[in-house]
Amino acid sequence: MNSVRLKLQVNGETNEAVAAGYKTLLEVLREDLGLTGTKHGCELGECGACTVLLDGAPVLSCLVLAVECEGRSVQTIEGLAESWKSGPELHPLQAAFADFGGSQCGYCTPGVIMTAKALLDRNPNPTKQEIKEATAGNLCRCTGYQQIVEAVEGAAAHLRQEKTGEAR
């Protein structure tokens, strides 16, 4: 087994790990860095549960080799609250998913939230259809998606309001 030394920027911090070269980003995050917030539902790129942000773009971490991520910025669900405000306060997306019923069993939730984060970063005011298109690669078996869409809309409205508030 050929192990490699990896230096990853995860949630704004430099993490070092020694892991087998064949390991995916998903495996290194979960098994070597202990970041089990990122889930997996297939490890074949079919379900979207393992979505993380790589340089701000959503990727399926089960299809990315960890060695490909050296020197790049990785963002996971664990870092989301911090990326918003320091401290234990939830990111508006997290709060909205919890409040609007966007998370039932919760297993797809981290992946959907990270996908939605990327959407709102580039489009602060998406339509329902745009939200559905952005999250179409994230399978959820519990919610029927409706409350997920409502949660993203709620979070987007909250974020826009915050931004208007800041501008004043």
Next chain:
Amino acid sequence: MKQRFDVVGKARRRVDGRAKVTGQLRYADDLSMPRMLHAKLLRSPHPHAVIEKIDLERASKHPGVHLVLTGKDFPIPFGIMPVSVDEFPLASERVRYVGDPVAAVIARDEQTAVEALGLIEVKYRELKVIENPEAGLQNPEPRIHDYGEQGNIHRNQAYEFGDVREALEKADLVFDDVFFYEGNTHLPMEQQASLAFIDGEGKLQISSSTQNPHYLHRQLARVLQVPEARIRVLATPNGGGFGGKCDPGGHEFVVSKAALVLGRPVKIGLTREEVFYIHRGRHPVLMKMKTGVTKDGKLAGMHLQTLLDGGGYGSHGPASTFYTGVLTPVTYHYPRFKFEACRVFTNKPACGPKRGHGTPQPRFGQEVQLDKIAEKLEMDPAELRLKNLTKADSLTASWLKVGTTGLRECIEKAVEMSGWKQRRGKLGKGRGLGLACSAYMCGAGVAIYWNKMPHSGVQILLDRSGSATVYCGATEIGQGSDDVLAAIVAEAFGVDTSVVRVVTGDTGITPVDLGSYSSRVTIMAGNAAVQAAERLRAQIAAVVSEALGTLPDRVVFSQGRVFAADTPGPGMTFVEAVHAAEAQLGTLSAVGSYSPPKPPGRYKGAGVGPSPAYSFSACVVEAEVDERTGWIHVPKIWIAHDIGRALNPTLARGQVIGGVYMGLGEALMEEQTFRRLPEKLSGALVHRGPSMLDYKSLTSLDMPEVEVALIEDPDPNCPYGAKEVGQGPLLPVMPAVANAIYDAVGVRIDEIPITPDKVLKALHQKSKGQPGRVGPESFPSVPYPESTFVLPPWEGGDGKETKRDAAVAVV
């Protein structure tokens, strides 16, 4: 009971919501331990074969391998139902489906374990493969199991409530239809995972994604021959269950055994492909429904026959077989009812309980047939249904007690929301509306194994911070059972749910709850929680009433305060009340438990179907069908669900929409089907596509808007009146889709799923002047047994089996 609630009925963030959105919640595969080893299973490539030899030598010597197990290490079988104990953690003599586990490797890491699996040599002798129930009936040999009714028939049941032949003969019209419902699977997002280890006292502990830790506990003790007191099962929060994690799985025994042998933590995480093989999903069911009606649209009786494709093992099959019949008369009044059901073993993954357990299939046939009846009688399908509803506090012909029912309100609401009266039949070419209804149980009246103990237990402990810790064996599978417990206890003490800590699904420290199945948790664990909380509240009230200058039953607990009903002003905080009570009484704790009422039916088999209450649903689906391509688009669904009371409307609405989603997926695309490999490759019967790419499910883009109405008429048997919501709302969706397609383009698709090719085929037939119908053409001859004959209550019956000529009245 309080009339104004602090918590109940208010939309709230669920108690486990925060942990889910932060990624902090620990599912089974998120767990790891020092010195942990990893297990992998070798699975059979043959659907039916005798294992002649297994050579483990190379695998055992592979560097990094700690242990290799085979069927020889597991001489004792398991099975969720005592009448169907037919499965071994690892098969030792015979494999019965592609994917049946035959050996396990425990190694330092997953990669090493996978490598070693490839070094195990198994010599199989292939046997004739039984592909489907028809083949199973035609081929009593080779028997897939050496038990069961006869040949490859696993279960065979027949019940008749009143003389159905006579009822059909006297009816003005008789409708005779055959329907087919294809099998499908749960597809929970979380793949099953388990971690077993030996704790500091030398006892076995396993954390596992199971819906039923109590049943797993019992089965582990049985299979491993370890006393129950030396085993602790922790059900980790399930990343979705839907019935797929109800059966114990071979992997759970394997890691437990390996931990016992090696004394080290052993973990397994199944791949998605393996989850398809574990299955226990929806049974494919062929149904024949013969229904008599009067000219004015009154149902006279039904004769229902079902044939279930059971797959390779028993699983919950005996119950599933019953469920293809027993709930049929709960929605509508059938003066007489007969059902015959047969489950056949086949060489495919075992079928079992999936959301709705055995009921969606007959509901599909029943509700599509009602649509046909309404058309023939030139009645509005909604009116036909309203005319035949079961009444509140009545008995069915089969002696099920219907308590409260809100089905009339559900139908009226769905009709109103959807503009049914103004829009049906008037939407233009290719567009239509369809309506269907259903009823479902709020928990099974009988436990899976016979015992006289309660179905659910709750213990509440109050501490000096004013926090309540609630212990209950119930399992959080995503449905919100932890939130239900927290809400009920918070309501009793008049405090916020944030001061209630819920500890669930741990056989080591929580009172038994039978598990998260049959929509039983809200009602059963909820009632147990109500009892425990009320006992504890009474203790506190007795102590503080003196200081408050009132009687104990006039003490109110609300908004974090405890005060006299007549003089709310003074009072004290809940924390102060707890301190006062603890000072006088000592540590504050109480237990509660719940057993369902004794069912009225007294014939053998009357134990399947009774429930403390039934939920009801009515659904209208709008469909657009492209007549050139057969493509079906569903733009909107309206559904009204009789929930008794919504404890947390956010969650209740989520359960309804989620049920609609799963029902729509089953209606349009979800199917677990099999195909033969080419002969040169082995000819094996294999899964058509054991992956999420091949197994089609709805994405966010496919999901229509769902408008939900919760009909709330509290049921006295349920905690704060709350009935189930997890399964019922799925049931009416499939037939409503079929009926909407008929309204849109005038073709009947009498089988599920309804795919564009079937619609096109039916349209093509119709254009040639043939009946525009796709569905099964015939029902095979099934050797059903002689019916158990029971007289309906209105014919002088007493709920017991009787002789056929004992009838004293006529219909």
